[in-house]
Amino acid sequence: MTDDDLADALDTFITEARELLQDFEEGLLGLEDEPSAQDSVNALFRTMHTLKGSAGLFGLHHLVAFTHVVETVLDSVREGELAVSAELVSALLPCGDHVSSMVEGVAAGRLDATTSETVDGDRLLAALQPFLTLSSPLAPVLAEPEVDTLRTWRLTLRFGPDSLRNGMDPLSFLRYLATMGVLERVTTLTDALPDAEQMDPETCYLGFVIDFVSGAAKADIEDVFDFVREDSQISIVPADGQADDYVKVIEGLPDQDRLGDLLVRSGAVTDLEIARALQIQQERNRTGDSLPPLGEILIETQTVPKPVVDAALGKQRKTADSRSQETQTIRVYANRLDKLIDLVGELVIAQSSVGIHRPDEEGYDEAQGEVMRLVEEVRHSALSLRMVPIGTTLRRFERVVRDVCVDLDKDVDLVITGGEAEMDKALVERIGDPLLHLVRNALDHGVEPRADRERQGKPIRGKLRLNAFHDAGSIVIEVADDGRGLNRDRILGKAVERGMVQPGTVMSDHEVYDLIFEPGFSTVETVSNLSGRGVGMDVVRRNIAELRGTIEVLTTAGAGTTFRIRLPLTLAIIDGFLVGVGPSAFIVPLDRVTECVELPPNAAERDCMYLRGEVLPFIRLRTIFDIAGTPPRRQNVVVIEQSGQRAGLVVDTLLGQFQTVIKPLGVLFSEARCISGSTILGNGEVALILDVGPLVAENVSREQVLV
Template identity: 70%
Template sequence: MSLDDSMREALDMFVTEARDLVQQLEEGLLEMEGQPPGGDAVNAIFRAAHTIKGSSGLFGLRHLVSFTHVVETVLGSVREGTLPVTPGLVSALLPCVDHISSMVEGIPEGRLAPDSSQEAEGARLLSGLEPYLSESAAPIAVPAEAPPVTETAWHLDLRFGPDCLRNGMDPLSFLRYLSSLGEITHVVTETDRLPEAAAMDPETCYLAFAVDLTTAAPKSEIEAVFDFVREDSDIRITPAESSLDAYVRAIRAMPENDRIGDVLITSGAVTEQEMAEALRVQQERTAKLGLAQPVPIGEILVEQGIVPRDIVDAALSKQRRTTESRSSQDTRTIRVDAARLDKLIDLVGELVIAQSSTGVAGAVVSEAQSEVMRLVDEVRHSALSLRMVPIGTTLRRFERVVRDVCMELGKEVSLVITGGDTEMDKALVERISDPLLHLVRNSLDHGVEPAAERRRHGKSPQGTLKLNAYHDAGNIVIEVTDDGRGLDRERILAKAVERELISPEAVLTDAEVYNLIFEPGFSTAATVSNLSGRGVGMDVVKRNVGALRGSIEVETTRGIGTTIRIRLPLTLAIIDGFLVGVGPSSFIVPLDRVTECVELPPGQLGRECMNLRGEVLPFIRLRQLFHIPGTEARRQSVVIVEQSGQRTGLVVDSLLGELQTVIKPLGVLFSRIKCISGSTILGNGEIALILDVGPLIADHSEREVAALGV
């Protein structure tokens, strides 16, 4: 099966909306498990399944229509109160949602029909739903539409193409076949296309008929009669005047639906093929006229003679009532193409750079320039806010993970989510999902004890896993907390000595011991399970968090539980930085890492250390680290930065002040550089490197340890 190129945009929109609906299905099923029958969750997921099924039919995705129909039937029984919600039912429906998602995700890749493995998987899942289907809903297959079961009167305008006879087709044979579908009550032969006798070509077809047909067959079956002549003929099939009232009543009695196409197809007045053709015409006309909004599909259906205006008006009225009931929510959000949004962010970045050059150009800035700078700052915040999304959607996805893992492990764990309305950059949300997934699975497997063990220690048999998000000093913090057994310090040390990560005589703080779990291949699990124990994953978590300019911390108490805290910047596009100079070079230190600046004292306590109000503060000379030529400044300054509770000084020649920094990636060639996270363009056109404080401090500590021979 293939679609016309002009339909691709509509299909892409369908995929985008279907993804949202699939997510609603999964979240609703998990919520439904804890609700009484007939709750809002049941109604919401029923509507989501119904919408997926109806929209799939517009594109002829029969496999998706057929499968979703069965899921919708089961949900309908739940909504009516005839089928109780049980863990078994939810466990049977959740894999079906995954299968629907798999079929939807295959559409952008060109898989518009199922392969053998997908068909087998679908059949297996549907067999699991059979115990929940009533006898009336037992058939698995579903027709393309649900036409009225009573006889309906149709009016057919048949104008056969001029080459019909040459192609071996007999127009009268089509009329004879129509009589087998029902009763032809009236036929009129139209002669307006007949030329003068002298000009007639005996091989050319000039025939046209107006036919009234009463039949119980659906419109699609009537259309199929003319498949062989449809390409060069004008075939129009519309409900007769006597049937209009019946269709209008049927449409008004239909359930909620905010898509006019779904309403018309479900009523039987329009077929999927006709709707697909109307959508194609809509796309072409909208593009040709250069309109911002598409031409109304109802107008095209009437203009093409596909359906009478009375039926379109009834469908529009049904759509309008449904849309109005949701308008208070829908008008608050708008879907923005990611590429356009990224382009806006890039332009804002260039604007910020231009703004900084305005300040460098002269010491006196006019009032107008000050106003421009203020507006630039507001535009920057507004543009960045477009990419900010609540993290709650990502955190709620773990409800399914917790449920599945607990069923596999035989544990009882409740998931508590707080701070779901905390916003962060959409790019960060997408890239933090996998690290969070591993942390959640690790907490469920290693952290939370089985019910029997928890009882022995006086705990509730049901464990608790908390996901919390909040803003802190220009960062977003995500915490994964369990009330399990906690980390075993001695066991971690023994494993580290065994793997020769540390020497037996090494004296480590608690934080240093617990950070050993992020070493590659490190695991204290006695057995390997499907979930964990292979020593892979935690090092990947730390590496991925570091790639996002973030940090990760561990807090644990034996027998009480563990908290793993991820700290990330709010955005990956623009940051507030502190500009420093070292010789001819400039560097940006993320402002949220800077605690204070002091002058470098003349005396040192020892190897690269200074006395800061009675505290021993190690420092890093950026000139030596980056091999910058030239002599040191007579008076040097120390920028004190803090990372994971560790304070370190950065020795620089000059302090140049705060600066809004547009982050530019370094490219593949510099991807292995540890201490630099990016670059930026200063107002005078020069390049400044952005320091990655975490790896910078860690790398310095490793070199100091190596130099001391520890």
């Protein structure tokens, strides 16, 4: 198997392991509700068994050892020797987290357990000990396989002058080496011997160069000299002609980011030698010299031959290149790919039909229309490849709700609906953190303690509902609880107290509830481990705004609160409405447009107009973007709506609906407000895409609304 094949296989293992661990967590939570579900127990056992087997193929011994113990516990459950209980589920859930952490470590290039992972693993295994039956004792952590390949080592030994005085006979070390392998050649180094009259019989002047053939690992050979290491010079390197073996081993290793890790895993150096080289590196850095590369130090100290270091450096560079080129993978339904391929075939045929007609011939317009129809279908079909059900993301909160309820001593049922609704995979991955904040806040601040619910005549068990559905080209996600609801007066009072709102200001319910998203805002008197510091809700709104979404609060005192998030289905293409202001063009997201009207003549110099008895404030794009030129005699108003607030965009021309391919603005314009991206028009010009949320929030004053 080539290096590329091995890397691809490891990537596949990581992807499948992540999915298996997600299934493992969901299965455990389901098993707690239905302890007698044998199918669930079998599925959990198979998950750990599969993980253990796959990890063993890649030599991931720390994963094999840990999953073996978890598998043993689940086998006891499967055989009926161990009953399912809340305590067992509580012990197994963090084990899944630990395996997930180790898998992510493998994804980052760490093929061995870190010290912290080892400590965490030992703690979790100790927690599993009570659930292991006498017939299934706790399996010890598997050791690395012994090295059984014979290699020739060149040992250069210069014992310290006080070795004999300290009771260390150099020949005893040679005799011990002979029990581990064959001393093919021993050359005595006598260059340090003084003249006979100057010799001290208690001083060691001798050294040795030994060609040693053994199947022992380098670290085992190094351990022989533990007692004389500090005052002796000891070098253990592959003999001439043996370096090629280590080069081949390094080339066959999985990708690693660090040079030291590659050399240690190949067996060419030991952890102690790497530590010594790093110490030399730091000492030279402290003396003011430039920091020398680790590889140069290893070669300079004759710890490892140069060809071996060069091979490791080449592997390290290859790892860095593959990391930079790493792409995410997504599973696609085969029928969607088949449909896309069929559409592309139809498009090719339709394009050929257009080519055989002249523009003035009969049938040309029909053929051209068919091409445009197929292009539209190809677009929709291609976008569907990135669409995934949101249910997987929502089901992850079953674990969150369980753990938080244990911490808060509350009983809350999680109800998930609409999990089949699909959205862009990029959105699914980025909406998780905002939803986590909302779920934790709902459990902490929304749902009341048991005693309070009982006094109010509510069911002791609270309810938290996660719902998702499609609506007008968007996806809506709701986080709803049946708790105490938001206290309008308390929120407004806290805002006045902090100087965020002037006393006596008249505010709508929407504006008051929107205050909870301000940075640092909190009405909680005591801070808990979960929330109450005023950190999180502002992050929720900011993260959702970055996804071109909005969040709305619906609440009823004593009945509960619903947070409604509205997001586009995809971040790649949107339906837009194209407008013109002077020579500039702008795109307004079509789902924010409610209607278009002509600007009344008497509103030319005002900031609002009356539209069917309602005051509609204006946002003049010409003024905001400082566009030169004189407005035309007839202008238009595009009525937009954002979180229940309506406003009118004053523009020169209405250019109609436009399929908009979103292009990012780049780092230079990352701080630009009211603009979410750009697109390229058919004539090659650039049109800016308006970010309606900040545009309305920053440019519509309360005075305009109340005129």
